[in-house]
Structure formats: C-alpha cells, structure tokens
Amino acid sequence: MALDAIETTNQARNITKTDAKRTNMHKLATVFVFLTALLDSVGFGIIMPVLPSLLADITGEGAAYTVRIAGWLMFVFAFIQFFFAPIVGNLSDRYGRRPVLLLSLLVMGVNYLIMGFADSLLLLFIGRIISGLGASTMSTCNAYLADITPIDERAQSFGLIGAAFGLGFVFGPIIGGFLGEYGARVPFFAAGIISLANMLFGFIVLKESLDPSNRRLFDLKRANPIGTLTSLSAFPMVLGILFVMFVYNLGHHVLPSTWSFWAIEQLDWSPKEIGYSLGFVGLGMAFTQGFLIRIVLPRTGPKIAGIIGMSLTMIALLGYAFSTQSWMVYLALIPGALGGLSSPAMQGILSTKVGPDQQGELQGGLASVMSLTSIISPLMMTQTFGYFSSDQAPVYFPGAAFLLAAILTAVALLMFIRIARSPDYEKAH
Numbered sequence: 001m002a003l004d005a006i007e008t009t010n011q012a013r014n015i016t017k018t019d020a021k022r023t024n025m026h027k028l029a030t031v032f033v034f035l036t037a038l039l040d041s042v043g044f045g046i047i048m049p050v051l052p053s054l055l056a057d058i059t060g061e062g063a064a065y066t067v068r069i070a071g072w073l074m075f076v077f078a079f080i081q082f083f084f085a086p087i088v089g090n091l092s093d094r095y096g097r098r099p100v101l102l103l104s105l106l107v108m109g110v111n112y113l114i115m116g117f118a119d120s121l122l123l124l125f126i127g128r129i130i131s132g133l134g135a136s137t138m139s140t141c142n143a144y145l146a147d148i149t150p151i152d153e154r155a156q157s158f159g160l161i162g163a164a165f166g167l168g169f170v171f172g173p174i175i176g177g178f179l180g181e182y183g184a185r186v187p188f189f190a191a192g193i194i195s196l197a198n199m200l201f202g203f204i205v206l207k208e209s210l211d212p213s214n215r216r217l218f219d220l221k222r223a224n225p226i227g228t229l230t231s232l233s234a235f236p237m238v239l240g241i242l243f244v245m246f247v248y249n250l251g252h253h254v255l256p257s258t259w260s261f262w263a264i265e266q267l268d269w270s271p272k273e274i275g276y277s278l279g280f281v282g283l284g285m286a287f288t289q290g291f292l293i294r295i296v297l298p299r300t301g302p303k304i305a306g307i308i309g310m311s312l313t314m315i316a317l318l319g320y321a322f323s324t325q326s327w328m329v330y331l332a333l334i335p336g337a338l339g340g341l342s343s344p345a346m347q348g349i350l351s352t353k354v355g356p357d358q359q360g361e362l363q364g365g366l367a368s369v370m371s372l373t374s375i376i377s378p379l380m381m382t383q384t385f386g387y388f389s390s391d392q393a394p395v396y397f398p399g400a401a402f403l404l405a406a407i408l409t410a411v412a413l414l415m416f417i418r419i420a421r422s423p424d425y426e427k428a429h
Contacts (some may be wrong), residue, residue, distance in 0.1 A: 029148060030160070033141045034078040036101070037153070037164035039198045040108065041282075045172020046187040046194075048178040048278060049111070049271040052260050057184055058121060061224065067261040070268045071382030073128050074257060078374030079223020080132025086370055089139060093216055096208045102199055105142060107133060109195035116188030139366065147209035147349050155192050156294050158351075159344040163290025166340070170282035177275025237419075241346050244416045246369050248310060251317065251408030253377035254401050255281075258385045265389050266398045267326055280330065293344055302345040303420040309342025317406035321399035346416075353379050381405065 055066035092100040111131035118124045145157040161345025176187040263269040263277065297305050312335040350366065381401040387393055388400040397403075 028210060029144070029207060030203065033101035034160055034164045036105070036152045036198060036202065037141050037161045039194050040105075041165040041168020042172040042175070042191075042194060045168050045278060045282065046179065047115075048192045048256070048260055049173050049274040050175040050184045050187050052264060053180065053184040053271065054115075054188075058124070064386050066407035067258065067382045068386050070261070071257060071378045072278075073124060074253075074378035075124055077128040077132045078371045078378070080129055082371035082375060084133055085139065089143070092140055092143055092210070096210045096215070097140050098202075101144070101206070102202050105195050105199035105202065107131060109192045109199065112188050112192035112195060116185045116192060135328045140349065144209045147214075153324065156297060156344070156348075157295040158347045159289040159297075162288075162293075162340055162344055163286045166282045166285025166287075166289060168282060170279045170286065173278030173282070175275075177270075177272040178208050179349040180271040180275075188221050188372065238350055240419045241350055241416075242369050244412050244419065245343070245346055245366070246373055247408055247415065248313075248412035249370055249373040250377045250380075251405035251412070252313070253373055254317070254381045254405035257381040258401050259309055261382075262320075262385060262398055262401070266323070266327070273326075277329065277333070280333055281337065284333060285340045286339050288340035289344055292338070293341055296341060297345065297348075302349050305341045305345040306349075307385065307413065307420070308415055309339045309345065310409055310416065311339075312336070312338030313342065314406050314409040314413065317402045317409060321402035321406065323399070369427055
C-alpha cells in the first residue's frame with residue numbers, strides 16, 4: 001500500500017510538472033504572438049506618415065495625384081493576397097503555424113527593404129507584389145491563438161491581437177514621423193529590419209501550436225477563395241458574418257487609404273503631426289481591444305459588442321468627414337477607438353463555428369475576404385478623396401471619402417442586426 005501511495009504521488013507530481021510546462025509554453029507563445037503582431041504593426045505604422053513624401057519624391061506630383069498611386073499600391077497588394085491568403089491558411093492547417101508565420105515575416109522584411117531602395121514606381125509595385133504573396137502574419141497569429149485558447153475566450157484573445165496592432169500604431173507612426181525628418185526612405189529600412197529581427201526571434205523561441213492529429217491534407221481545390229468559401233458554406237452563420245465584415249471593412253479601409261493625404265490637404269499637418277494622430281488612434285485601439293473588451297464582452301456578449309462597436313465607428317467617420325480643426329479630429333478619434341469592439345466580437349463568433357482542423361482555413365478565408373475589400377476600397381476611397389480635392393469637383397470636400405465610409409458602416413450594422421436577430425443565430429448560441 002505504501003508503494004502504491006508513493007507511485008500515485010510521483011504520478012501526480014509528474015502531471016503537475018507537465019501541466020506547469022504546458023502553461024509556461026502557452027504563456028511564452030502568447031507573448032511571442034503578441035510581440036509579433038506588435039512589431040508587424042510598428043513596421044506598418046512607421047511608413048504611413050512618410051508614404052506621401054516618398055511618392056511625391058518619386059513622381060514629383062502633389063497629393064491629388066499621389067493619393068491615387070497609393071490606392072493602386074494597396075490594390076496590387078490586396079489583389080495578390082486575395083488569391084494567396086487561402087493557400088497560406090490551408091498550408092498552415094497542413095504543415096503548422098510556425099513555418100508559415102516565419103516565412104510571412106521574411107517576406108514582409110524583404111518588401112520594406114525593396115520599397116526603401118525604390119527609385120521608381122515600378123520597384124514600389126514589385127515590393128507590394130512580393131508582400132502580397134506571403135502577407136499572412138495577422139491571420140496566422142489568429143489561427144495560432146485559436147489553437148491554444150479555449151473557445152469561450154477566443155474573442156478576448158483576438159482582442160489581444162488588436163491591442164498589439166493598436167500599440168504598434170502608437171509607436172510606429174511616432175517613430176516614422178521622427179525618422180521621416182531624416183528622409184522619406186529611412187522609415188522603410190527601419191520597418192524591414194524590425195520584420196527580419198522578429199523573424200529571427202521567432203525562429204529561436206516559437207513552438208508549433210497545431211497538433212499533428214488536428215492537421216489535414218493540403219487540397220488545392222480548397223486552397224483558393226472560391227474553394228474556401230465553398231468549404232465554409234457548410235456553416236451559414238460563418239458566411240453571413242463574413243459578408244458583414246466585408247461591407248464593414250469596405251468603409252474601414254478609408255483610414256489607411258486616405259488619412260495621411262486628407263490630413264495634409266484638410267489640416268496642413270506635417271509628418272510628425274500625422275504620426276501623433278495615428279499614435280492616438282493606436283493608443284485608443286490598444287485600450288479598447290486589450291483592456292475594455294475583456295470587461296464589455298463578458299457582460300454584453302459578442303452580438304451587443306459588435307453593434308456598439310459599429311455604431312461608434314459610424315459616428316467617428318462622420319466626425320472626420322466634417323472636421324475642420326485638429327481638436328475636432330481628436331474628439332472624433334474617441335468613438336473611433338471604442339469602435340474597436342466590433343471586429344474581435346465578430347471574429348470570436350466565427351472561430352466557434354469551425355473545428356480545430358479548419359481554423360487556418362477560416363482565417364485564410366477571412367484574410368481573403370479582407371483582401372477583397374482592400375482591392376475595392378482603397379481605389380474607391382482614394383479616387384473619391386482625389387476627385388473631391390481637385391479643381392474638377394463641383395464641391396470641394398476632402399472629407400467625402402469618410403462620409404462614404406460612414407454609409408457603408410451603417411449598411412454593415414443593419415446587416416449584422418438582422419443576422420443577430422435570426423433564429424439560426426440564437427440556435428448557434
């Protein structure tokens with residue numbers, strides 16, 4: 001009996017040690033994914049304040065022309081990503097998240113360096129094409145978190161990614177605005193170095209999250225936008241929420257597409273002032289998705305959180321559209337930051353509707369849908385801004401793109417309310 005008791009005690013200790021090891025690995029993985037999303041966002045935010053200056057330097061043209069070039073750069077990136085995001089998502093379901101995530105960081109680093117050295121529009125477009133081939137950092141981070149997080153906590157985990165992205169927007173644009181004082185190309189080199197350093201860090205510390213038992217064979221018929229959506233059509237609620245996010249992000253893309261150009265045209269802001277404003281955006285996003293969502297979501301549920309978030313986003317967009325002073329912009333940025341409740345809430349709903357062997361496919365499909373909005377929206381928003389800021393416009397109204405975005409957000413909100421009231425939604429929950 002004594003020997004049995006000793007054996008039982010030893011087994012209990014071993015189980016405790018194993019559980020502790022898994023907990024530590026979980027914490028380390030979560031920290032790394034957070035840092036990856038943070039540094040990826042920092043790299044993106046660094047270049048935003050200086051992109052107008054770089055395009056002006058290369059083309060010799062003003063904002064009404066260069067904003068349209070910026071729109072085409074976003075279009076090319078999104079067009080390539082639209083076709084490759086499902087491939088990347090399905091590859092991560094087959095081979096794991098780690099190799100896909102590291103490759104994505106390598107591709108992003110190369111892209112930033114090419115853009116930094118670019119002396120022609122052709123090289124800029126080549127850089128964006130390369131970036132679109134492997135730009136899956138955020139979607140792979142989301143799939144990684146879905147692997148290691150309980151179902152009922154996933155929305156908060158996705159909020160963690162949003163918080164990291166927000167903090168990146170705090171530091172990235174501020175750093176970019178500061179470095180931009182030394183030349184429009186310097187921030188691009190900094191972004192490239194950050195991405196490559198992050199890849200090296202991940203190579204050293206990141207463990208694989210997808211258990212071999214949850215992997216499935218790569219199927220080219222599913223690894224494309226149509227195939228992915230066809231596979232997900234078995235989950236009607238998923239398709240409905242994806243369509244809501246599609247319309248919502250058509251409007252939301254007005255921010256990265258036109259913010260810097262609009263701020264220069266409407267408010268005569270410098271790169272440093274643009275960087276400060278984007279830093280304020282990021283701080284608000286980090287607060288909302290990193291802290292506030294953990295308080296709001298358990299009390300309201302994802303449905304109410306999504307409705308509140310989209311409503312506040314619409315109010316913010318209307319505020320930007322009619323702002324004529326800097327203080328008016330910062331006032332509108334407050335509901336804009338609180339609008340960050342919507343995306344994690346909807347992602348949380350989506351992730352609960354598919355199995356562990358389809359999380360990569362889901363995130364790849366979501367990335368593909370978001371890429372489609374990136375194909376359509378930047379051109380739509382930059383052309384709207386360019387037209388209403390030009391001499392040909394019947395009315396000079398630089399905020400026209402924000403007004404269009406507010407209308408699209410209202411449409412998405414009404415669609416989401418209709419889905420949330422449906423019997424299928426109530427049965428799903």
